[in-house]
Amino acid sequence: MTISFASSQLSEHDHKKCVSAALDTAEHICIIRGVQLTPIRHKVLELIWESHKAVKAYDLLDRLKLIMEAAKPATIYRALDFLIEQGLIHRVESLNAFIGCSCSDHQHEQLLLICNRCHEVEERSAVKVMEVLAHEIEQANFILHSKAIEIHGICSKCDAQAGNKN
Numbered sequence: 001m002t003i004s005f006a007s008s009q010l011s012e013h014d015h016k017k018c019v020s021a022a023l024d025t026a027e028h029i030c031i032i033r034g035v036q037l038t039p040i041r042h043k044v045l046e047l048i049w050e051s052h053k054a055v056k057a058y059d060l061l062d063r064l065k066l067i068m069e070a071a072k073p074a075t076i077y078r079a080l081d082f083l084i085e086q087g088l089i090h091r092v093e094s095l096n097a098f099i100g101c102s103c104s105d106h107q108h109e110q111l112l113l114i115c116n117r118c119h120e121v122e123e124r125s126a127v128k129v130m131e132v133l134a135h136e137i138e139q140a141n142f143i144l145h146s147k148a149i150e151i152h153g154i155c156s157k158c159d160a161q162a163g164n165k166n
């Protein structure tokens with residue numbers, strides 16, 4: 001199950017359905033893999049999926065403390081580590097933040113388009129880009145540990161809104 005929310009469709013986007021699909025996929029994946037999506041992990045994932053904006057760990061902690069006073073930084077970081085390990089979320093390195101993975105049901109590399117205005121992050125598969133990049137890495141005899149591309153700019157929704165104001 002792939003969760004799609006192309007930026008050109010965000011105004012029509014049913015976010016409740018998106019969150020529900022993401023949580024259902026996460027539960028299904030954890031059952032298949034024999035790992036536990038504990039209530040805390042589930043809640044952290046749900047908090048990450050509250051929007052398509054990257055969220056920082058300490059912001060997650062502040063929101064988690066509203067329901068779980070005893071939550072500590074280690075609580076969040078353990079949950080984040082699990083969610084990353086299971087491919088349910090991605091770390092947005094340039095922002096030191098996290099987003100929900102829109103295609104966690106299969107192994108993939110990531111191209112993240114990050115809007116500098118609304119701060120939403122769109123995950124794209126960019127298969128051809130990743131193939132070319134893999135070829136270049138192979139030609140360099142480079143040992144790859146991880147691969148993600150983050151591109152900052154202005155999404156189509158924000159660009160359209162800016163165009164309407166002029």
